[in-house]
Amino acid sequence: MSNSELTEADCIRWLDTTAPEALQELYQQAYAIKQAHVGTKVFYRGIIEFSNVCEKDCFYCGIRRSNKSVKRYVVQDDDVVAAATWAWEQNYGSIVLQSGERKDDAFASQIEKLLQRISEATNGELGVTLSLGEQSPDVLERWRNVGGKRYLLRIETTNPKLYSTLHPDDHHFEDRLQCLRDLRDLDYQVGTGVMIGLPGQTSEDLANDIQFFKDHDIDMIGMGPYIPHGETPMGNSLPDFDSARQLQRGLTMLALTRIALRDVNIAATTALQALDPQGRERGLEAGANIIMPNLTDTKYREGYQLYDGKPCLDENAGMCRFCLEGRIASVGESVGYGEHGDSPHYLKRVAQQT
Ligand code: SAM
Ligand code: SF4
Numbered sequence: 001m002s003n004s005e006l007t008e009a010d011c012i013r014w015l016d017t018t019a020p021e022a023l024q025e026l027y028q029q030a031y032a033i034k035q036a037h038v039g040t041k042v043f044y045r046g047i048i049e050f051s052n053v054c055e056k057d058c059f060y061c062g063i064r065r066s067n068k069s070v071k072r073y074v075v076q077d078d079d080v081v082a083a084a085t086w087a088w089e090q091n092y093g094s095i096v097l098q099s100g101e102r103k104d105d106a107f108a109s110q111i112e113k114l115l116q117r118i119s120e121a122t123n124g125e126l127g128v129t130l131s132l133g134e135q136s137p138d139v140l141e142r143w144r145n146v147g148g149k150r151y152l153l154r155i156e157t158t159n160p161k162l163y164s165t166l167h168p169d170d171h172h173f174e175d176r177l178q179c180l181r182d183l184r185d186l187d188y189q190v191g192t193g194v195m196i197g198l199p200g201q202t203s204e205d206l207a208n209d210i211q212f213f214k215d216h217d218i219d220m221i222g223m224g225p226y227i228p229h230g231e232t233p234m235g236n237s238l239p240d241f242d243s244a245r246q247l248q249r250g251l252t253m254l255a256l257t258r259i260a261l262r263d264v265n266i267a268a269t270t271a272l273q274a275l276d277p278q279g280r281e282r283g284l285e286a287g288a289n290i291i292m293p294n295l296t297d298t299k300y301r302e303g304y305q306l307y308d309g310k311p312c313l314d315e316n317a318g319m320c321r322f323c324l325e326g327r328i329a330s331v332g333e334s335v336g337y338g339e340h341g342d343s344p345h346y347l348k349r350v351a352q353q354t
Helices: 008-016 020-037 077-089 105-121 137-145 160-166 173-185 203-215 243-261 270-275 279-285 298-304 317-330 344-353
Strands: 041-051 094-099 127-131 150-152 189-192
Touching: 008 203, 008 243, 020 243, 041 077, 041 298, 077 094, 077 105, 094 105, 094 150, 105 127, 105 137, 137 173, 160 173, 173 189, 203 243, 243 270, 243 279, 270 279, 279 317
Parallel strands: 041 094, 094 127, 127 150, 150 189
Antiparallel strands: none
């Protein structure tokens, strides 16, 4: 199947397909395209979930502001730098700094200092992706100037109407979209993605999401199945939640995205593993090439439950590393240690500009 052959109607048909044998063929096609365009090295992005303090109140998220049963935490800067240094010493090419959204000056300065300290501690060799929600162009530029080269901001869904059912009135689809545009203008490697299997989301919506990734020339994709969290307004919104079907849709989206976009980095996200212990390996086999081992100290993990059943609550970073290496070898792939693993799509764009 070539890129030009994958029409919106094809995407919808695949997303509605449930026959495992047919889908297996799709996943194999996606895998072949992955091999040809990004290879079979898996790159690690060690994720540090350094704070669950969030100003926002997304209806689906377990750490939303209104969830009073969450014990809020902020990891000390020294400990964040130590975790980043550990990742560098383990030869991980890069890390992700992720947290709830805060827009105050103190937060902007804290991240700026953290980026400077991480760069100093790791000889400027560790790639850093930021995943800190919507921020102003000024703040994004400050972070860009001290080593934040990549940014992950999921659009969550590209259907504005659906977006409005998932968020309170003061969370605006257009603001999120503008932030993605600002990131591009500031020369970040831009990552986005959606939740798959949201209440009210159609196969057409998901096909449009893939078109959005193409139209916006996205470099990195971080998307995964939506999984309800019992203490959120959407906790009961999928009464017939079927984890096998949800996983299948997630894998189908990964495969279709690989076939349509070819040379981007695509993460096999933890939500896949929450639905099936082999979920991330299956993601690699359906076209993903990035895995995000969790580097957050286990004592904080309980506080970062975005959805019910998030895995690896009690596995420390070292255990995560070895468990993952075995899982990656089990599907015949290897880890790209010591390499940033930049998105080939991004590198091509930069080469064209120079
Ligand atoms: N606060 C930042 C933001 O929203 O962009 C970054 C952290 S946020 C926890 C990261 C991602 O978690 C969101 O983009 C969302 O897609 C995902 N997420 C939140 N709740 C989820 C759920 N119930 N199921 C699956 N993914 C979820
Ligand atoms: Fe906050 Fe991000 Fe969760 Fe929304 S998805 S409530 S912004 S942490």
